[in-house]
Amino acid sequence: MSRFTTNVLKLVSGSVIAQALGILLVPIITRLYSPGDYGAFQVFLSISSILAVLSCLSYHFAIMLPKEDEDSANIVTLCIALVSIISVVSGGVFILFSGWVGEVLNTPDLSQYLIFLPVVVFLNGLFVVVNYWLSRRVRFGTLATAQVANSVSSKFVQIGTGFGSASPLGLILGLIAGYGAALLVMLRGIREDLSLFRKAVSLDGIKRMATRYRRFPLFTSWSTVANSVSMQAAPLMLAAFFSPVVVGFYGMAHMVVNMPMSLIGSATGQVFFQKASEEKNRTGSVKTVVQEVHQRLVSIGIFPILILMIIGEELFALVLGAQWGPSGRFACILAPWLFLVFIASPLSTIFSVLERQTVDLSFNLLILLSRIVVLYIGGTYGDPVVTLVLFSLTGVIFWGWMNLYILKISEVAFKSGLEDFLRFFLIALAVAVPLIIVKYLSLPLYILLITAGIVTCVYYAIVISRDPILKKEFIVILQGVRP
Numbered sequence: 001m002s003r004f005t006t007n008v009l010k011l012v013s014g015s016v017i018a019q020a021l022g023i024l025l026v027p028i029i030t031r032l033y034s035p036g037d038y039g040a041f042q043v044f045l046s047i048s049s050i051l052a053v054l055s056c057l058s059y060h061f062a063i064m065l066p067k068e069d070e071d072s073a074n075i076v077t078l079c080i081a082l083v084s085i086i087s088v089v090s091g092g093v094f095i096l097f098s099g100w101v102g103e104v105l106n107t108p109d110l111s112q113y114l115i116f117l118p119v120v121v122f123l124n125g126l127f128v129v130v131n132y133w134l135s136r137r138v139r140f141g142t143l144a145t146a147q148v149a150n151s152v153s154s155k156f157v158q159i160g161t162g163f164g165s166a167s168p169l170g171l172i173l174g175l176i177a178g179y180g181a182a183l184l185v186m187l188r189g190i191r192e193d194l195s196l197f198r199k200a201v202s203l204d205g206i207k208r209m210a211t212r213y214r215r216f217p218l219f220t221s222w223s224t225v226a227n228s229v230s231m232q233a234a235p236l237m238l239a240a241f242f243s244p245v246v247v248g249f250y251g252m253a254h255m256v257v258n259m260p261m262s263l264i265g266s267a268t269g270q271v272f273f274q275k276a277s278e279e280k281n282r283t284g285s286v287k288t289v290v291q292e293v294h295q296r297l298v299s300i301g302i303f304p305i306l307i308l309m310i311i312g313e314e315l316f317a318l319v320l321g322a323q324w325g326p327s328g329r330f331a332c333i334l335a336p337w338l339f340l341v342f343i344a345s346p347l348s349t350i351f352s353v354l355e356r357q358t359v360d361l362s363f364n365l366l367i368l369l370s371r372i373v374v375l376y377i378g379g380t381y382g383d384p385v386v387t388l389v390l391f392s393l394t395g396v397i398f399w400g401w402m403n404l405y406i407l408k409i410s411e412v413a414f415k416s417g418l419e420d421f422l423r424f425f426l427i428a429l430a431v432a433v434p435l436i437i438v439k440y441l442s443l444p445l446y447i448l449l450i451t452a453g454i455v456t457c458v459y460y461a462i463v464i465s466r467d468p469i470l471k472k473e474f475i476v477i478l479q480g481v482r483p
Contacts, residue, residue: 021148025155030252030320032162033171039235039244041171042251043107046232047094048120053228055086055125058221061349062213063132070200073193074209076133077201083125091118105239109168116172123179130186133193142189146182154178219361220351226364230371234391237372241379241387250388252320253330254338257308261301261342290347290410294403295420297343302421303428303459305339307452308332310435314445333388337395344403350410359405367398424463431459 030038056079063079066072094101094114102111134143157177161170234254239247308315309332316328351359374394378387407417438451 021151021155025159026256027319027321028159029155029162030324032159032166034166035245035248035252035323036243037166037168037171037248038251039239039246039248040107040109040113040168042235042247043105043110043239043244044113044117044168044172045175045251046235047101047114048117048124050225050228050232051086051090051117051121052124052128053224054090054221055083055121056129056221057082057086057217058224059210059213059216060129060132061220062209062216063129064136065213066209069136069196071205071209072133072136073197073200074202074205075213076129077197078206078210079129080126083122083129087118087122087125091121105236106242107239107244113168113172116176119176120172120179123176123183127179127183127186130183130190134186134189137190137193139189142186146185146189149185150178150182153181219358223361223364226361226368230364230368233368233371233375234388237375237379238384238387241375242384246384249324249326250330250384252324253316253327253334256316256320256327257331257334257338261304261338287411290350290406291412291416294343294347294407294412294417297346298420299424299463301339301342302424303431303456305335306428306432307435307456308335310432310439311448311452314448318445318449329385330388333385333392337392337399340396340399340403344399344406347406348402350406359409363398363402363405367394370394370398427462428459431455431462 033041059075059079059082063072063075066075091114094117098111098114101114102108131143131146134140154174154177156174158171158174161173164170235247235251238250312332312335313325313328316331317325320327371391371394374390375387378384378390381387404414404417407414432455435448435451435455438448
């Protein structure tokens with residue numbers, strides 16, 4: 001398990017750098033672009049994200065599974081071909097009906113930006129494929145560097161274009177630049193594998209792997225698309241019922257809360273998928289790895305969410321600017337749901353490892369249906385706050401159930417998972433008492449921020465001291481020695 005933690009920390013190190021750069025640069029971006037600009041960009045991003053998820057037909061999940069690298073190389077080639085075809089076809093359809101799409105989504109300016117859709121879908125799909133191949137080859141250092149390249153390139157292009165002429169186009173060009181920079185780093189990392197691809201890849205091999213893992217396009221692809229649509233339903237339906245400005249507030253709240261948690265969670269998920277696949281092939285059991293990863297995710301994620309719920313509005317107004325104040329309120333509403341996603345999402349790759357894709361499909365279809373219903377109810381009610389409360393509550397119910405089900409199929413006792421949550425929640429709550437008192441007394445903002453920083457350091461010092469593996473790895477990092 002020490003090697004597992006080391007690999008996670010390699011990815012997380014890149015995540016932390018990328019996250020830090022993102023956090024430092026986001027306040028500049030929010031002062032260059034209006035909530036309306038960001039809302040239109042978020043609608044574009046939602047469409048491209050759904051298409052990107054569809055682009056591989058979920059064959060990318062199979063890259064980890066074969067025992068032989070030659071078989072995985074054929075799956076990678078299959079994925080790249082599918083990404084190329086689907087990005088061109090789907091992008092062409094949206095460009096053809098761009099005017100109608102902008103009208104339906106209450107974002108007229110969107111139609112002029114859909115010409116960039118095929119490029120974003122292709123780069124996003126290729127990024128995912130290469131990501132899984134490098135994870136299989138245990139090159140997590142390369143992935144960490146790619147994360148940093150993505151963050152730096154994206155934000156600097158968005159800032160540069162924002163100073164020139166702020167519009168959704170600048171945000172889209174930054175997105176493209178980020179994927180491009182990351183792919184350059186990642187493709188350099190697979191140069192030594194080119195001989196393997198030349199030797200192993202064949203049409204017969206591609207057909208054989210496509211048949212062997214046909215459950216992924218038949219079941220997992222629909223599940224991942226349903227999950228993506230359910231995630232993107234909020235910005236799309238908020239745009240249709242309200243305005244791009246409301247979408248901008250929602251999108252910023254979701255990004256700021258989800259950015260650090262997603263980076264750490266996705267890093268953990270990638271290494272977990274590799275480790276769980278390895279353990280399944282070696283021992284036939286995934287219980288130990290699931291139990292340990294679940295506990296660490298709970299311990300890492302619960303305190304930032306608690307802090308956000310206490311002082312979220314103050315933080316958003318201070319860091320992003322006064323015009324983004326409503327985003328802080330939205331972030332507090334979304335926080336419990338995003339915490340449960342942070343825990344369950346990295347572990348959900350266990351469905352692929354155990355080949356239980358039908359369960360994942362059923363879950364994602366149900367949550368998609370429920371979200372569309374609650375967003376419609378909230379939209380017709382006419383209040384975005386009520387809409388997001390219903391949306392977040394739905395997420396808490398479904399992702400809470402998902403968390404419990406993952407523990408069950410991994411043969412981890414429900415009591416063990418519940419004890420993890422209660423233990424770290426009580427520790428977090430006890431540590432956060434000074435911050436709650438400062439907030440209640442309405443003391444100056446700088447005292448509130450200093451208190452938040454101190455209690456955060458105290459909490460994570462406690463977590464690291466209680467976890468022998470994290471403690472060991474933390475000491476190694478401080479000493480500057482590579483394990």
